[in-house]
Amino acid sequence: MTDTPKTGPVLFDLDEPISTSPADAPAVPDVDLPPTPAAMQRVASLAAARPNRLARWFWGLLVSLVGFFVGVAAWDFIMGLLERSPFLGWIAIGLMGLFCGVLLLIAVREFAAFARLRRVDRIQTGAAEALADNNLTRARSVTGQITTLYRNRDDTSWGREEFNSKQADILDADGLLGLAETTILAPLDARARLEVEAAARQVATVTAIVPLALADVFTALTSNMRMIRRIAEIYEGRAGTLGTWRLTKQVLTHLVATGAVAVGDDLIGSVAGGGVLSKVSRRFGEGVINGALTARVGVAAMEVCRPLPFNTERRPSVTSLVKRSLTGLFGMGSNGS
Numbered sequence: 001m002t003d004t005p006k007t008g009p010v011l012f013d014l015d016e017p018i019s020t021s022p023a024d025a026p027a028v029p030d031v032d033l034p035p036t037p038a039a040m041q042r043v044a045s046l047a048a049a050r051p052n053r054l055a056r057w058f059w060g061l062l063v064s065l066v067g068f069f070v071g072v073a074a075w076d077f078i079m080g081l082l083e084r085s086p087f088l089g090w091i092a093i094g095l096m097g098l099f100c101g102v103l104l105l106i107a108v109r110e111f112a113a114f115a116r117l118r119r120v121d122r123i124q125t126g127a128a129e130a131l132a133d134n135n136l137t138r139a140r141s142v143t144g145q146i147t148t149l150y151r152n153r154d155d156t157s158w159g160r161e162e163f164n165s166k167q168a169d170i171l172d173a174d175g176l177l178g179l180a181e182t183t184i185l186a187p188l189d190a191r192a193r194l195e196v197e198a199a200a201r202q203v204a205t206v207t208a209i210v211p212l213a214l215a216d217v218f219t220a221l222t223s224n225m226r227m228i229r230r231i232a233e234i235y236e237g238r239a240g241t242l243g244t245w246r247l248t249k250q251v252l253t254h255l256v257a258t259g260a261v262a263v264g265d266d267l268i269g270s271v272a273g274g275g276v277l278s279k280v281s282r283r284f285g286e287g288v289i290n291g292a293l294t295a296r297v298g299v300a301a302m303e304v305c306r307p308l309p310f311n312t313e314r315r316p317s318v319t320s321l322v323k324r325s326l327t328g329l330f331g332m333g334s335n336g337s
Contacts, residue, residue, distance in 0.1 A: 113243040119149070120235065123307040130173045131311065139173035143180045146307050149236050150184060159184040178312030185308060192231050192305075193316055196298030197325035199227035204291030204326055208284045224248065224294060228301045235305040251300045288326060295321040 078096065082089030123145050130138040147163065150156040163183040170176040206219040228251060229244040295318045302316065303309070 110242050114246075116236065117232075117243055117247070119145075120305065120307055123149070124309070127177055127308050131177065131309070134173050136171065136173045136176065139176045140167075142308075143167065143176055146180055146184060149307065153236070155187060156184055159187060174311070177308055181308055181310075181312045185306065186313060188234050189302070189306075189313060189316070191234050192298075192302050193321065195227055195230045195234070196295055196302070196316070196321055199223045199298060200291040200294040200322060200325040203294045204287040206287075207290045208287030220290060220294065224297050227294070227298055228305075231298065231301045232305045235302075235307065247301065247304060251297060251304055288322075291326055292318060292322045295325070 074096065078089060078092050081092055123142055126138060126142045126145070129135070130142055143163070147160050150160060160183075163180055166179055166183075167176060170179055202223050203220050210219075225244055225248050228247050232244070232247060298321070299316050299318060
């Protein structure tokens with residue numbers, strides 16, 4: 001005869017009573033992880049991504065079809081209006097002609113902007129070749145193109161006069177291009193750094209303060225494109241709308257290819273207390289990081305738009321740019337460090 005197992009609750013005797021107070025619960029471990037710079041990484045990835053060929057065909061055909069249907073509808077409307085009221089029909093034709101004229105002017109401006117960008121590219125290529133071969137003749141040709149490029153700029157008049165007065169004494173390519181850097185391009189570099197600092201400050205502020213979804217991504221994209229356009233204008237690029245997008249893709253593609261959009265602990269520590277901010281507020285930490293990445297984009301834009309590579313003049317430091325742009329913004333010291 002077997003024993004029947006007992007059913008029902010089972011009681012266990014505990015030596016210590018169980019505390020149900022939340023105050024007695026163990027503390028949550030503080031995992032020191034830097035905030036993820038999602039905004040700038042997504043912006044860089046989206047802008048630098050190579051477009052799909054099928055997608056290009058789709059959007060090209062869609063724009064063509066819409067333009068064709070709009071053109072046919074406008075033609076039918078104007079012809080019908082001419083039959084009903086010749087006076088109103090001619091007014092419509094005049095307005096359509098003015099509109100087409102404005103479109104033609106916009107197209108000419110865009111082509112001129114691309115021509116200016118190609119001109120700066122040729123100067124950069126010539127300067128690189130002159131430095132590599134130490135070719136004084138090629139260097140004099142490059143500096144001549146630079147002075148011609150800025151001949152109508154009042155803010156470079158003193159630098160051009162200083163360069164013209166000293167260039168005859170320079171007998172090597174490196175020294176001649178260095179003289180052009182220090183006399184002609186140094187004031188433009190200072191203005192470009194101010195634009196980078198302003199863009200980094202704006203992106204960091206919006207990321208830290210505005211809680212709306214995708215607001216940081218939109219602000220990062222618009223601020224960086226505006227910054228790149230203004231840097232191009234400072235260096236006499238005046239990229240235009242399509243040219244600005246081309247420059248933006250070129251700059252962000254370079255950053256993605258070199259891994260410059262990846263942020264590590266070294267950047268957090270170098271950005272004037274970024275590690276402390278990330279512990280106090282995740283949004284403030286992301287703001288500092290996105291501002292630092294915007295500064296990286298700005299430095300890359302300066303290298304792309306600048307007629308000469310940084311040789312004699314020092315390349316702007318991302319850390320110093322971020323410190324100047326964000327000092328006092330999140331309470332990061334007031335001693336100017």
